Amino acid sequence: MRNEDRECAIVEITSRIVSRYMEESTRSKGMPVLQVVNDTMYQEFLRLKQDRNGHMYQEDYAFWKEIQRKLPQSTEREIKKLLTNIVTRFSREVAGNFSPQVYDLSVKVLPVGLSLLLNSVSPTKLLRQFPNMPTLEHNVQLSGNVKQLQELEKRGTVVLLPTHLSNLDSPIVGWSIYHMGLPPFTYGAGLNLFSNPMLSFFMRNLGAYRVDRRKKAPIYKDVLKEYATCSLEYGYNNIFFPGGTRSRSGIVERRIKKGLLGTAINSYVHNLQNKKKNPKIFIVPCTLNYHLVLEAKSLIEDYLKSEGRSRYIVANDEFSDIKRIVKFVTNLIKLDSQIQVVIGEAFDPFGNRVDIEGQSYDSRERPVDISKYVLCGGKPAIDPQRDHEYTNELSKVVSEQFSNYNMLMVTHLVAAACFLLLREKNPDMDLYRLLHTGGNIDHLALSEVCEMTDRLYNHFKTLEQNGKIRLEPWLHTQNSEGMVERALRFFKSYHAPSVIRRRGDRIIPGDMNLLYYYQNRLKGYPLPEG
Template identity: 35%
Template sequence: MEVAEKKNKNKRYKPILDGIPDWPVYQLSKNRKEFVEEVAQKSFELVKQVRPTTKQLLDELEATVYREQQRMKRNRWRVDAVDEPQFWIKVKEELVALTNKTSEEAQVKADEILYRIILRYADEIAGNFKPSSYKFTRELIKFWFGRLLNGARVKKFGAFFRNQYTLRDKIHIVGKVKQLRKLAKQGTIVMVPTHFSNLDSILIGWVIHSLGLPAFIYGAGLNLFNIKIFAYFMNSLGAFKVDRRKKNLPYLETLKTYSTLAIQKGAHTLFFPGGTRSRSGAIEKQLKLGLLSSTIEAQRNAYLDNPNGDVRKIFVVPVTLNYHFVLEAPDLIDDYLSVKGQDKYLPEQDKYGSWQLLQFLFKFFTKGSNISVSIGKCLDVLGNYVDEDGNSLDSHGRIINTKDYFIANQEVSIDKQREDQYTRMLSQKIVSEYHRINRVFASHLVAFVAFEMWQRKHPKLDLFELLRLPEEDLVLPYEEFIDVCKKVRKQIYQLKEEGKVNHATHLKGKMDLVVRHGMENVGIFHLKRPLLFNKEGNIITQDLNLLYYYHNRLVGYDLEKFI
């Protein structure tokens, strides 16, 4: 991996397609109205299959109206359409009026209401890619990430605008880049990254451009569009909107259909299958299956449309994002502990003041850090590895035909129960790949070791009692800490040999230097540092909650037994 890292680090990749007009995402946006109507019509048909009778459909519509009105009442966002209340009031009135209609009239009217709701959802979900905005956003992202990751001290005002390092020096792209570029020419890529920060979408957008790939369509949380600058970025980068508040059948079917049809039309797609940012800081273990199942459906539909000819194959690409820091970590771990601990967890009050904000801004503009993006092996929609030519391989490395998994009685068939199982298989493989391609940073190592050592020193305390320990009980002797770090690093080396994890090159070398590198970088931009040295040179923490967040990155490798 070290050799590949050096090769990829500063390599410039030529675009695999000549120009933006050739990009599938541009074609979808150019024909946006027609595509939205196609999504709406297909979603309408699918909902009707699930709710075939008039009574079932009316019950579903009434439940949808109720949930939407409750959502507006309890959790309204700035990005929500201004006319939403009026729209749902009118729908409710129309449903009430159906009590006086004949069954035939009620069926016709219920269908019309359903289609109107679905069309509204489809229009909300659909992205609106603009080439001019995309180019501007691309340059702005390069500048912003360059400033964020640049390690030069700001001694003069002009230094703010100069980056000592290029993004290629600070963002390391490693893994199966060559395979990804090759298969993106002959099939459709569905990229599924881990999700830790609101910066992830923007980072992946830069990575996609850097690798010479056309823009992907994104599944981005609608909450991001509450912030105008994020909304601009997301729209410019081809995002489609995902509203996790909406749990009703018409919305979920429309969202899935949008993803399925876009993939069928060859649009390279990206979504975060974890559904939301990892609150605990751990790599995802459970994925949301809704959008993931759209890859199965898209591949099956491709076989249905062309049962005897060549079919464009869909390739699923796991990606692990590796950070020394996550800007939102204090709030994320607070959310996680609040849910996990209920009344056991006592959140810290009044976290940030004006002085702390000034400290954060100083750190932001004077310190630097690195990010690593690990590209996993390409998979087919069943979770099998594929070779460099896109052929699916079984566990023994033999070529198999995925079409055989969708065929019954010589014809491509729809078997929902079987396809649900395929989706679970794909989900499990992606989670396994996340852990396999994860790159252990020195910051992950020191955070994991320190937190585990404090747990070992207080075995009778549960997690929430441990988090309330006074500062005088949170000191680790430096030499003891170094010895434990050596043991854990040795096991990480062993796991790498077994193909179960990876690590950054800076994890090698003298343990003193590795530990200092980790201590300097773990949570580098936070107002309170997860780990630091005291005057005696021993290890202390200013925020045990934050340390727990960064510790969790190495949960799942059974490293605890080496503490």
């Protein structure tokens, strides 16, 4: 958010939230403001107790000790002042800064720098190609409803909803937006990205707002939602990751978090109330698809630990290791890997399909005037109960879009073939025992892996023809032997031990957790019978 809008937004966010809590406190079952402040203070002291080494610890601790000192003797008016100070503090922590100068630098320098890394070019190759530098167009492939997104951005404000697999998602989405000729989008990013040495400078100056997932107080979550709402009203296109965080399991997000998603309706209502020229908010899901995921090992171990209540130890996140990132990206591109960004269909905040001109259509394909959806007594107004139901409908549509526009890569297909065969050969083992031991029969014939890969490919090719999924284009040019060979090369290039490896005419699983992770991209879809 630009500096001139940032200060206005902080004032507006604070005013809205404080007014809301003051109003609720007057209701028969409303929470007294004293209790709101006290509960927030309690949550923050709990957080600080677990984060004594944080760079803001001393400043935060002093702030909350002062609140603790003043609260018992405060009058109602003074308590409101304390609440205002808390909301303002949270708002300033969250609010992002946008520097046009840094953005201009990033779109000139980062694509070339990232492309050099992605292409893993040698000095000899660079000299041979000079002055033509490698570009990202080859490494990041855009497909789907790109033209519709470009047109809708001119007619309103866009909320882009990507799937979320890796911390690399943010720069990939950012480059894709730039490549489509769209203005910069704002989005919420975890504090770990602001402390990452490779990204922190750009994160602080390219409009990203800070999300501290350690903060559990309801007021803090209200600030996040209100910041997103205000930014949409100010005309800033937004990126929301509706899964909430990276997919630990590798599964395409099915359960959509509705908190930020619901801000689209609030923004639309405020736009109507303020008679904004282009009041509409457009929701555009998209999927990000990789052959390999940088943080796959730590993510799946985290998932299995929480789901299986077993003794999995969560490793440090690979995204914090610069050498690991360089190795990952360099090896991927040596194998001519392409990151697939697929733009889904656009919808309004109520879950109605939208055409390229921004017209909404209901489930019977009839054009509808969505401004009538939010009328109360003939005027646009926010109705939490009504709007909650609208957001539920929208979340179902987004989940369906994620499923339909998910693109299966060769690594997903071959991992699924191996995992299905291992389950068949070890029918008496539950999932966690199979992952722990690899099974009593822990090797597979290359021929049967190729056969299963072929069955899966033909099955999902039919689903693709019915619009229920997508396959990476390369798959349509190869036989199953080529698919298995390419997947083996990908898995060997980064993961140690390799997810699977070939020994003669046998396929040997190397890391069962990662095999499970990559095959999970097929979870939720019907599998071939027999």
